[in-house]
Amino acid sequence: MKQILVELKEMPELNIQVEEIIKTWESGKYKQVLFHIYSGMEAEMFTAYAAKRLQKLFPEADIVGTMSAGEIMDGHLIKKGILIGALFLESTTAEVFRYDNVKGNEPSVGRKIREQLDSIPEIKAAELLLPGTEFDTKELFDEIDECDKSIRIFGGYSGGHTMNSPVHYVFDASGIMFDSILVTTFAGSDFHIDIDKVIGWEPLGVPFTVTKADGHKLIELDNRPASGIYEKFLEIDRRLDSNAKEGYTFPLLAEYNGEEWLRSAIHIEEDGSLNMHGSVMEGMDIQLSYGNPASIVKQVNERLEKVHDFKPQAIFIYSCIVRKAFWERYVDLELKPFGQLCSTTGFYTWGEVIRDTESGEIVEHNVTQLSIAMREGEPSDEELPAVQVDDSVLKGPAAQMRRLTSLVYTTMEELQKAQKDLQVLNEKLRLMADRDALTGLFNRGKTEDIIYGLLDETAKNGTPLSLLMIDIDYFKSVNDEYGHHTGDLVLKETAALLDDAANRVPDGHAGRWGGEEFFIILPDTRSEDALSIADTLRKKVENHDFPGVGHLTISLGVITVSKRVNAKDMFLRVDKALYDAKEGGRNCIVKVEM
Template structure:
């Protein structure tokens, strides 16, 4: 396999480069000549001229390609004309197919791709260029992935010069299609292809559930409008700058167990729904994410090491246009090291495609490296060419850094407030009885210990009372546990209404049908009559469907030197006396 890459700024220069290749391979036999065209700014007419120029010199040429958000030539960003990547295969047979998509014809397209792959004898790999912006790629790829399981599949989504634009196209032979798929098949026992990827974005904050989504339109995360999530956490608003501001903060999810990124393209100002680059399943857990330069570089270094070890004769890099916008003037630092291994060509896409296990995964914000060779490992063939320095003003550099820091600071502030609120809610749950809504035994224990400590330290009065609902087991047995729960709720409200009349009083559920109250500044003798009258009022409360339910009370006061055990022993004895001497009464032990 031989690889020749050219940066074409003018159609008139194509013939010269084609002659160079023709001269270089003269006298040698080859099985296929594959011409990848990565178009940057050429319209259909200019592309057709390029296709015709190729066929003049190489009538048997296999031509395929795509529009792009910028191309990659020898590891450097190319922003004009097109990149022509010529692969001369010694023994591999290559074929290209244009599969146009009629309106709502994605199922037919997916089946056509599957059939071609399944029917191609000796197929090793298949490459897919797809107009992601104009057809439902999820449907196409989900059907196509049902093809032979041992076929390597890779590719990318056609892109516009404006990454958020939709003027995209794919190329096969002399055909140009704005709604469809270019499919390239590679067949041959001697062909070796390795496909790996790098992401580098990190999850940011908590998980959300994509609980309302239709196709690529995401309406709600955790029942919150998706656009509101971005506004609240990252101060990104649904305005004309939404896409520019959101580039560094795509959505992170999983597809078939693999980490994938989903880039929001736009936000509806009315319902705050977001259009994603690709769909995700309803109910899928997702997170916001952010680009960490150190992690991104580490991922790319690992990818570079993998490619180096594979020792290819040609490298194709398909990288998301968002990565280009993220790195800005530094983008070549990510791709140029690959040119030290072998000739490099590729493009900046609207989506990156690769088969992982048995699934064809559509990635975003991802860099895919396709390593190719015929035969054994190749000797490194560094690409020639000067390194390009991309211009960027100091103001632009500083603005990008400040924007990221400001939005992350906003995220930290919001999540800190949410964490505090969540902790308060957890504390409330931990301290509250789930049925009645009043303090539970855990909280009452703590409050009683605190009150006893103060009473001992400052010689204060304190009254503790235990309240028991009379014949509660009979209520459960007669009317059922739901009715029993209703009695607990009704009577606890009535008890609380009476207890809160005492200064600084505390009330809660002690357990089962028992409740406890605490009057931390009063002696039982001074409040006995008040408590007894309160008991009578509660015991006259008519519970709907059951009737009047009575209660019994046992109360005691603090004695100097009392501890938790001694004071509760007297309160229990007082309650026992009330229960065994007729119920529906208040007994006191001082």
């Protein structure tokens, strides 16, 4: 495998500019050449001419191209223009497939792509080039997801050099396409590929929940217009034509299936909704984020180590236009080291695509850098240089930005830690308010609340509710003979036995009523089932060996209600049932109905 890059100039003729590519092809060493063309030109005429002219020079070659928001050549962003990458293959088979009329037909196109991928022997990877983000990509990708999970999938969305560019296209030698997808497959036992992503943006502020969304449109966060997240925290006026530009370096960070996603806004609509790069889904937790140079550099360096060890022969970089805007004149910072490893090309996208290796799901990303390392055969014995991002070049405002983001990051960490500590404390306070300090069971107040709530449900739908009121027999004698410390241990062990019995019923609960009296609450439990549970519990307690005391027994009153009742009368009746059990000789059960 070998990759040769040419930055196309107006002069001289194309055949002279690609002379090295011609010589390499004519050497006979390679069985195939695959061309990628990245065009920063909104005017399609010159782009189409370059693709057709290249096809005439190499009639047996496959050509794929995309409009680009920035062209990457050997670790550098070149001046806006056209970049040609020639990938020479010795044993790998690359094929290009075009799918037209995608919009409105996303499921059927997705099925065709899936079927095509699954039909190719020894397929290892597939690249998707898409014109903009106007498709219903969820329907498209849901179908492609079903292909063989071993196939690595990556790609990017076309788009112009500016965020308000209205033109998005892909192309091949036949011409420019605005409603087509180009799929390039790589197959062969000697082909190896390593793909991963780098983000480096950090959460900022509190999370919000997506309560209303439609594809790429984010409508509501926490049941309020989604634009509020930008208007309130970044003071961006939705009435400005450039509203999204003001905030796209502060994308929205979401977590889905354990993966971090970033979504940048294309435009803030007048109705307060956000038109996003990439789909969003209801139920997602989402929050503002900011680019932290230190985190970006750390993640890129971690990725560089893996790429270095992979020993690639060619690298593609597909990186988001928002990263280009974020770095400005330092844009080469996170690109240059890749170019020091081997020939590196790619483009700045309007969105990135990568398949999750575990779930097989194709995920859209924004503000993300994809690096695709490739080689044929086993790794070379030749040592590659050790490379890292050199962020010492950051000067002036950029250095101040690095320090400021470090301050923000550290402050956010401290605030998040304080918030977590507060949440833990609040949970402890809540438990203290609801729980009996000695036994850990619900206290009387919480037990009453649960019973009253379940009585209301029973009154509405007639679902049976059974209650067990329990008293430890001769408990006063335990305290008198063995002391209160031993008595407390008896209460704790009895509580554990009661809690175990309650948990055998869905949504069952145990609570301490006071002293040695307890309740077990059994929702949706009939009288005969409640009696069975009560008798099993009675026997279990009777057979239990309480340390230092020996065997004890309990008495139980059982009541079942299945209609609206007076709560006070119910408590009196189950209390009377418990009293009768104790008067009847203890270690027994008395049942009452209402």
